[in-house]
Amino acid sequence: MSNHAETEHHIVSPKLYVVIFLSLLCLTGLTVAASYVEMYSFNVVVALGIAIVKAMLVVLFFMHVKYSSKLTKLTVFSGLFTFMVLIFMTLADYISRAWGRW
Amino acid sequence: MPENTAIAGATEVEGHHEHPPYQRHHFETMGQQNDATNFAMWLFLLTEIMFFGGLFTAYLIYRNWYYPAFVQGSHQLSIFWGTLNTAVLITSSFTMAMGVWCAEMRKKSALVLCLVLTFVLGLVFLGIKSIEYHEKWEKHHVPGLRYNLDSFLNPASDHEVYQEYHDKPLPLDMARHTELYFFLYFAMTGMHALHMIIGIGILTFMIIQAQRGAYTTGHVTFVENFGLYWHFVDIIWIFLFPLLYLISRHAN
Amino acid sequence: MSDTIVVLPDQATARLPKTNYLNKENGLLSWLLTGDHKRIAILYLISITFFFFIGGALASLIRLELLTPQSDLMATDTYNKVFSMHGIIMIFFFLVPSVPATIGNFFIPMMLGAKDLALPKINLLSWYLYMAAGTLAIYSMIVGGVDTGWTFTTPLSTHYVNTHVITTGLAVFIAGFSSIFTGLNFIVTIHKMRAPGMTWFRMPLFVWSHYAASILMVLGTPVLAIALVLIVLERTIGIGVFDPTKGGDPLLFQHLFWFYSHPAVYIMILPGMGVISEVISTFSRKRVFGYTAVAFSSVAIAVFGFFVWAHHMFIMGISNYAVLVFSLLTMLVAVPSAIKIFNWAFTLYKGSVTFETPMLYAFGFMGLFTIGGLTGVFLGTAGTDIHLTETYFIVAHFHFVMVGGMLMAFLSGIHFYWPKMTGRMYPEKISQLAAVVTFIGFNFTFFPQFILGTLGMPRRYASYPPEFQVLNVFSTAGASILGVGYLLPVLYLTWSLKYGAIAGNNPWQATGLEWQTQSPPLTENFTEIPIVDHEAYDYEWLERQKEKEVASA
Structure with missing residues (x-):
């Protein structure tokens, strides 16, 4: 037997799934609508912001991370962290290669 | 569901207590087994994040280097099909989540229904994707294999797109870089589609198993872990959609 | 005080345990379809040794060619292929899986008090992937090989060479997945399969170092995979992502490749460091100094x-x-590496040090890794790097770390764990000789290369100016001594399988859980799941155990 208690198995109610599903659809509509509005460089910010919110909804509720152990949360976080390291450390080179042109 | 909760973890270690048939011999309790496989699935998803990470990095760099080419490249994509596909995929994610719930509640026929719906929606997604790919093929926008620059050197010749965006012609040098945009488009959506195809394959197996009642006797880990995979594929698309289709609509 | 701690059972009465993991089932199929982590470790050990000797044969070809300044043994592009295949085979098919897939696979579950790794089928799959990848690599070597260097450098690999880049790239891609599955399995096992009482800070340091290496395997390898996929696509349909004429950036490949391949260096060395922690502690009869820090x-x-x-x-x-x-961040890595070396040195201080074979290899590791690590700091310093990079200095540096460090650790571990894996001891004197020969041969081979590098001899060329010949002859001579040092263990270890003395449960009087069972172990490792109530490396606990056994007997 493992010396730490297994995670409590939480069952999310279908009602919550429906709510999440509908909000995902709404956010999809919203992001498409937003892309038709001229916001200059903010178009990117809004689109990615909405994408992040959508991804979080999926991760937290569909993938049950909200109800999962600290270990699962840490795992998700470490994946994002390394992903960010890859992107930002690489960009650090590219941005500083052509300073001011980014 | 008491069978799936931590209660099993509290039973005594000594002696040979009764194991459910699906418990592997090297685990002490069902709870331990479920936890371990679930954790393994998450670790596998980490590798997937990093796998796509390389492509996202490439996208970021080249979009910044060849901004006008990426803008006009993205004008070639149909926001209609993209949006529809996003909705299809989100719906399939929802039916999958409901599938996990059905398995947990031991509703066999509902589980089969959910899995079949997910399966069908997955196929619809791939169908729409192939319509889009076909259009790219027709318009000679497949990098490496079938590519020409007409739509970017002379945007007015491409009536439909021109009416919407009124793109100015790109200089030859920049126009050639649209090929990089389309490569990244095909690489990212293609890699995503490959994951969908694998997922659909596993779904076929699961539907057969579910019909035999394999997941509705208290052992839901497989369905759950597949759900994680399917949602992950959904998340990748959630990012691909704005990056490839949306964010360049107004940038000119 | 005796000069050895080895305690063997009375050879007249001693027998190997009647049932163990080796004879539980018979037949080839029982091995090929096994889920037992110990059997998979043995499968890995055999296949890894095979690839090591292929890589080694290529290395001797390189050294033979470099005996003379002209390229006379082989054509220059054959030489390019030979050193490329040497690098690819040694790195992806020997160094990366070496300790984790063999010793780690065998002992991590036992050290944790578990019956098996968490995912036995995935473990077996990982071996099959390894074999498939290895076969593909050998195939690509037979049909003509690859001459890009092990780094698949773009645009050379995508545009300028006409060798089997795709086949080899796919081989490395598949080997990567084998490595991912091993790492994933270890992480899950370490988190979820520990015996009652086995807290994180009671785990042997071997497990800790494998945990760290596994994180790198899981998070780093996929980036290599995508980089290789892009190379293959670039070669097949010419997508232009690394092609400057189409606007691609060859440096992007370098970023993606090294994002994996630098951590890969730690994937290779960390498990070796784990072995060294076990060996140093056992043969100094002391808890590793600064356990938490290590x-x-x-x-x-x-x-x-x-x-x-x-x-x-x-x-x-x-x-x-x-x-x-x-450059600045690179300096940071030196700190934890130095912490390890210092703590091992402090473990030796005032310990009852004995010099059995594993310990000799471990001493070799400490010395050579320190040199290799410190020259790494030279190379991490941007100014000196510009002078030294792409010379033999860098070749010497990474061979000191990988061969002097990792291979020494691998051999140390094999000698340390051999009695547990097979139940038999190897002849001590000749194995000590092998350790000394390896150490001498190694220094003869690679130390001259530091000097050659600082003198400016570039790497990756079949010919060189005649004034470098003396040092190159030294190096080649050393390589032949080194070759003897590697052949010896194969001979006497094989011999020991049949004729070696019966080792008994715990010949080294070590404290780990793996040593408290029979050797070779049972298929399910333990007759009952152990309950851990002591820290790692607690030699007093071991003494008390022995007293208890004597009292009950």
Whole structure:
């Protein structure tokens, strides 16, 4: 037997799934609508912001991370962290290669 | 569901207590087994994040280097099909989540229904994707294999797109870089589609198993872990959609 | 005080245990379809040894060619293929899986008090992937090989060479998945399969270092995979992502490649460091000094490992600011590595040190790794790197770390764990000789290369100016001594399988859970799941155990 208690198995109610599903659809509509509005460089910010919110909804509720152990949360976080390291450390080179042109 | 909760973890270690048939011999309790496989699935998803990470990095760099080419490249994509596909995929994610719930509640026929719906929606997604790919093929926008620059050197010749965006012609040098945009488009959506195809394959197996009642006797880990995979594929698309289709609509 | 701690049972009455993992089932199929982590470890051990000797044969070809200044043994492009295949086979088919897939696979579950790894089928799959990848690599070698260097450098690999880049790339891609599955399995096992009472800070340091290496395997390898996929696509349909004429950036490949391949260096060395921790403690009869520091230094190496990759690219045209930042970050990695070396040295201090074979190899590791590590600091310093990179200095540096460090650790581990894996001892004197021969041969081979490098001899050429010949002859002579040093263990270890003395449960009087069972172990490792109530490396606990056994007997 493992010396730490297994995670409590939480069952999310279908009602919550429906709510999440509908909000995902709404956010999809919203992001498409937003892309038709001229916001200059903010178009990117809004689109990615909405994408992040959508991804979080999926991760937290569909993938049950909200109800999962600290270990699962840490795992998700470490994946994002390394992903960010890859992107930002690489960009650090590219941005500083052509300073001011980014 | 008491069978799936931590209660099993509290039973005594000594002696040979009764194991459910699906418990592997090297685990002490069902709870331990479920936890371990679930954790393994998450670790596998980490590798997937990093796998796509390389492509996202490439996208970021080249979009910044060849901004006008990426803008006009993205004008070639149909926001209609993209949006529809996003909705299809989100719906399939929802039916999958409901599938996990059905398995947990031991509703066999509902589980089969959910899995079949997910399966069908997955196929619809791939169908729409192939319509889009076909259009790219027709318009000679497949990098490496079938590519020409007409739509970017002379945007007015491409009536439909021109009416919407009124793109100015790109200089030859920049126009050639649209090929990089389309490569990244095909690489990212293609890699995503490959994951969908694998997922659909596993779904076929699961539907057969579910019909035999394999997941509705208290052992839901497989369905759950597949759900994680399917949602992950959904998340990748959630990012691909704005990056490839949306964010360049107004940038000119 | 005796000069050895080895305690063997009375050979007249001693027998190997009647049932063990080796004879539980018979027949080839029972091995090929096994889920037992110990059997998979043996499968890995055999296949890894095979690839090591292929890589070694290629290495001897390289050294033979470099005996004379002209390229006379083989054509220059054959030489390019030979050193490329040497690198690819040694790195992806020997160093990366060496300790984790063999010793780690065998002992991590036992050290944790578990019956098996968490995912036995995935473990077997990982071996099959390894074999498939290995077969593909050998195939590509037979049909003509690859001459890009093990780094698949673009645009050379995508545009200028006409060798089997795709086949080899796919082989490495598949080997990567084998490595991912091993790492994933270890992480899950370490988190979820520990015996009652086995807290994180009671785990042997071997497990800690494997944990750190596994994190790197899981998070780093996929990036290599995508980089290789892009290479294959670039070669097949010419997508242009690394092609400057189409606007692609060859440096992007370097970023992606080294994002994995720098951490890969730690994937290779960390498990070796784990072995050294076990060996040093056992043969000094002392708890590893600063246990927590050593444990966390493994994790620190893993984390820092992700922030330093561009130091492989200083002369490739990355920005000067990036050079500055990555150079500075590179220095950080030296800190946890030094913590380890210092703590092992302090473990020896006032310990009852004995000099059995594993310990000799471990001493070799400490010395050679220190030299290799410190020359790494030279190379991490941007200024010196520009002078030394792409010379033999760098060749000597990574051979000191990988061969002097990792291979020494691997041999140390094999000698340390051999009695547990097979139940038999190897002849001590000749194995000590092998350790000494390896050490001498190694220094003869690679130390001259440091000098050659500082003198400016470039790497990757079949010919060189005649004034470098003396040192190259030294190096080649050393390589033949080294070759003897590697052949000896194969001979006497094989001999020992049949004729070696019966080892008994715990010949080294070591404290780990793996030593408290029979050797060779049972298929399910333990007759009952152990309950851990003591710290790692607690030699007093071991004494009390022995007293208890005597009292009950």
